[in-house]
Amino acid sequence: MLRGALDARIRIRHSPAPGLWSVQVDPGQFDVALLNLAFNARDAMPSGGTLTIETENIKVRGRSGSTREGVPPGDYVCVTVSDTGAGMEEEAQRRAFEPFFTTKAAGKGSGLGLSMVYGFARQSDGHILISSSLGEGTSVKLFFPRAAKDGGATFFSPQDVAQPDLSRTGNVLIVEDDPLVREHSAQNFHALGYTVSLAASAEEALVMLEADPGIFMLFTDVVLGAGMNGLELALEARRRRPGLKVLYTSGYVPGEIGFNGALVPDAEMLRKPYExxxxxxxxxxxxxxGAPGG
Structure with missing residues (x-):
């Protein structure tokens, strides 16, 4: 999964410990979290370097350093993703998990990557720690609590969580200008049984909508950069296909830049970041x- 996503000059080193305990996490979201961390490492190593992924069992006790950093006592499987990149300043480390905070140049990232990893860790009843030194690289540790029934190192989805009945699955058109967020959305929809079509702009989305009558839902970010925004896209898409289901997503609120306009009828808004x-x-x-016009 990672090899094709990283520069060939980046060496990947995997160091799994034997006899890992079982943990209870969503495998699709775990993959996305790992990709987020790998992409951050890639961006920190533009000339190449080493990405290291380590897994180990850890017993956190009252006097340990992890406890002092906010990880409560308990048994955990720890997944550490480290790079040999540029490192982060102290201010960037303190704010690393804030939604939309980024040290990257405009247009190079949404600032949602680490906040999504943080949300996934907390959703899994786990914890996340980050340490970094300028010129020496960054290390992110994910702590997942040991499952009550231990049957080996297995990542699996909770089966006892009641989920609403999704009466219909099919092809969803996902429109998002940030490639990492777009991939995260695709992973989530795939895990729920949907097929997806991906577009980076409203204009590209309208072409795909015309070409594929099987698309029954539009999932679009509101702020899409240049060209039409998601609100304008949904209006035009509904004009062309009145029965289209629409779900918006945004980290902004109405009235902020790029978020001016009305939602189409029978649509919903999902706030970023979301679980x-x-x-x-x-x-x-x-x-x-109700489907308008149908």
Missing amino acids: RHELIRKLSDVQRG
Whole structure:
């Protein structure tokens, strides 16, 4: 998964410890979290370097350094992703998990990557720590609590969480100008049984909508950069296909830059960053809504 996503000059080193405990996490979201961390490492190593992924069992006790940093006592599987990149200043480390905070140049990232990893860790009843030194690289540690029933090092989805009935799955058109966020969205929809079509702009989305009559839902970011925004896209898409389901997503609020206009009828808004159960709830609400013109 990672080799094709990284520069050939980046060496990947995997160091798994034997006898890892079982943990209870969503495998799709774990993959996305790992990709987020790998992409951050890639961007920190433009000339190449080493990405190291380590896994180990850790017993956090009252006097340990992890406890002092906010990880409560307990048994954990720790996944550490480290790079040999440029490192981060102290201010960047303190704000690393804030949504939309980024040290990257405009247009190079959404600032959602680490906040999504943080959200995934907390959703999994886990914890995340980051350490970095300028010129020496960055290390991110994910702590996942040991599952009650231990049957080996397995990542699996919770089966006891009640989920709304999604009455229909099919092809969803996902429109998002940030490639990493777009991939994260695609992973979430795939995990719920949907097929997806991906577009980076409103103009590209309209072409795909015309070409594929099987698309039954539009999932679009509101702020899309140059060209039409998501609000304008949904209006035009509904004009062309009145029965289209629409779910918006945004980290902005109405009235802020790029977020001026009305939502189409029977649509829903999903706030970024979001967790999968929130996506499921909104999808259920959208599918229960009446289809305009049908």
